[in-house]
Amino acid sequence: MQDHLQIKMDEFLPLRDVVFNTLRQAILTGDLKPGERLMEIHLANRLGVSRTPIREAIRKLELEGLVIMIPRRGAEVAQITEKSMNDVLEVRRSMDALCIELACERISEEEVVALKKACDEFEQAVETGDIKIIAQADVALHDIIVRATGNMRLVQLINNLSEQMYRYRFEYIKDSSQHARLVEEHRMIYDSIVRKDKETASRVAKLHIDNQKKSIIDQLRLDRSNR
Amino acid sequence: MQDHLQIKMDEFLPLRDVVFNTLRQAILTGDLKPGERLMEIHLANRLGVSRTPIREAIRKLELEGLVIMIPRRGAEVAQITEKSMNDVLEVRRSMDALCIELACERISEEEVVALKKACDEFEQAVETGDIKIIAQADVALHDIIVRATGNMRLVQLINNLSEQMYRYRFEYIKDSSQHARLVEEHRMIYDSIVRKDKETASRVAKLHIDNQKKSIIDQLRLDRSNR
DNA sequence: GGTTTGTATTTTGTATACATTAATCATATT
DNA sequence: AATATGATTAATGTATACAAAATACAAACC
Numbered sequence: 001m002q003d004h005l006q007i008k009m010d011e012f013l014p015l016r017d018v019v020f021n022t023l024r025q026a027i028l029t030g031d032l033k034p035g036e037r038l039m040e041i042h043l044a045n046r047l048g049v050s051r052t053p054i055r056e057a058i059r060k061l062e063l064e065g066l067v068i069m070i071p072r073r074g075a076e077v078a079q080i081t082e083k084s085m086n087d088v089l090e091v092r093r094s095m096d097a098l099c100i101e102l103a104c105e106r107i108s109e110e111e112v113v114a115l116k117k118a119c120d121e122f123e124q125a126v127e128t129g130d131i132k133i134i135a136q137a138d139v140a141l142h143d144i145i146v147r148a149t150g151n152m153r154l155v156q157l158i159n160n161l162s163e164q165m166y167r168y169r170f171e172y173i174k175d176s177s178q179h180a181r182l183v184e185e186h187r188m189i190y191d192s193i194v195r196k197d198k199e200t201a202s203r204v205a206k207l208h209i210d211n212q213k214k215s216i217i218d219q220l221r222l223d224r225s226n227r
Numbered sequence: 228m229q230d231h232l233q234i235k236m237d238e239f240l241p242l243r244d245v246v247f248n249t250l251r252q253a254i255l256t257g258d259l260k261p262g263e264r265l266m267e268i269h270l271a272n273r274l275g276v277s278r279t280p281i282r283e284a285i286r287k288l289e290l291e292g293l294v295i296m297i298p299r300r301g302a303e304v305a306q307i308t309e310k311s312m313n314d315v316l317e318v319r320r321s322m323d324a325l326c327i328e329l330a331c332e333r334i335s336e337e338e339v340v341a342l343k344k345a346c347d348e349f350e351q352a353v354e355t356g357d358i359k360i361i362a363q364a365d366v367a368l369h370d371i372i373v374r375a376t377g378n379m380r381l382v383q384l385i386n387n388l389s390e391q392m393y394r395y396r397f398e399y400i401k402d403s404s405q406h407a408r409l410v411e412e413h414r415m416i417y418d419s420i421v422r423k424d425k426e427t428a429s430r431v432a433k434l435h436i437d438n439q440k441k442s443i444i445d446q447l448r449l450d451r452s453n454r
Numbered sequence: 455g456g457t458t459t460g461t462a463t464t465t466t467g468t469a470t471a472c473a474t475t476a477a478t479c480a481t482a483t484t
Numbered sequence: 485a486a487t488a489t490g491a492t493t494a495a496t497g498t499a500t501a502c503a504a505a506a507t508a509c510a511a512a513c514c
């Protein structure tokens with residue numbers, strides 16, 4: 001683990017939640033790598049807190065599937081296998097389709113405007129060529145759709161599933177030959193939501209995931225062979 | 228909280244997991260009621276352990292959505308609102324459809340046999356008229372289908388969603404006028420899986436949830452008005 | 455050489471202690 | 485009488501202490 005694991009003090013959150021967010025972020029960004037052990041005293045010293053909040057944070061990470069517990073040996077960052085990624089993508093594909101169908105039914109006028117804006121901003125982001133900006137614009141756009149469902153449980157589940165893909169998504173975005181396709185897909189999604197065309201919307205959403213799948217899995221394989 | 232909250236000692240599980248399972252069960256069975264506070268010292272005394280494993284169990288229940296945390300006030304059993312139940316059912320409906328479609332593709336010969344057996348056993352369970360036996364047979368049957376997907380993430384997600392419905396499911400099963408319909412639906416599910424007819428299977432799975440929805444929501448309303 | 459066994463060390467699992475904040479309740483004041 | 489206020493109690497948040505298990509490593513043994 002490189003040493004930029006640092007706690008961001010949020011004055012009014014319990015330490016356990018601060019630690020939880022910190023570790024979660026570290027895992028998602030790859031700062032803490034799969035297989036790496038999370039040793040309590042170590043983390044406690046590094047983050048300048050006691051073991052208690054560390055342990056409580058780990059319990060949540062455990063349930064979230066980001067770390068696995070080995071009894072009497074402690075926690076380590078969960079390995080992402082090809083199988084587990086396929087499982088995630090399979091569910092995500094279906095949930096995204098559900099999201100967009102519900103969005104067709106329930107999206108508000110303001111949200112349609114926001115979605116339009118997000119589409120335009122994504123197009124601009126693509127033009128900058130900056131991966132981080134593009135990824136951020138992509139998240140913002142999808143977030144609008146997910147929230148438009150009004151289903152908070154669904155929001156939470158999608159977020160959890162997205163987590164698992166987080167690290168590997170970048171490779172797809174990096175591939176600039178896909179950018180035109182992405183912009184086009186987003187516009188199709190926008191159009192079909194506006195037209196309340198659930199059929200098309202759902203098809204595009206699934207296609208959207210299918211397109212990402214190959215590069216995510218490739219990246220995953222590459223990652224594994226590099227260890 | 229009535230006083231049959233008791234710990235079941237599993238020699239080789241960490242206490243936090245034993246406590247987690249105990250509290251989880253207590254919440255699902257309604258032994259711990261929505262809104263009821265989970266006070267650490269009380270629970271610790273009652274279960275004969277210290278606060279530490281209690282707290283760690285609560286962290287997991289928190290992420291699972293079964294309890295909510297109020298800062299500096301502690302945990303209480305999550306209220307199940309009509310909205311949150313609708314959200315759950317909406318996602319569950321879609322996931323069940325996914326499950327059964329995947330099962331069509333991937334179910335093994337042995338699992339088909341097991342599913343047939345589970346169907347028959349459900350029919351027998353219905354004949355006994357015993358709610359608990361029927362509910363159990365129902366769970367067993369659905370479990371086979373979910374597992375037949377081979378998607379462990381999906382299994383985990385469906386289990387989490389089922390939790391939320393757990394308490395309220397019984398009312399539907401109690402209504403014996405629905406029994407014939409249930410048996411019929413199960414047979415249709417079995418048939419369509421054997422024929423690998425994803426279209427029909429998916430439709431029946433959704434219908435299956437839709438049929439349960441009304442009585443679950445009714446029960447929820449009744450539950451709320453009784454407090 | 456390889457296996458085994460024993461000891462030291464590390465790490466987790468659990469309990470407890472201390473600090474801080476929230477809730478309670480009685481008393482005083484207007 | 486109603487509201488404020490202050491002391492008391494109780495609960496959570498955090499840190500630390502202690503016990504037990506796992507690991508690592510070295511010496512003894514075959």
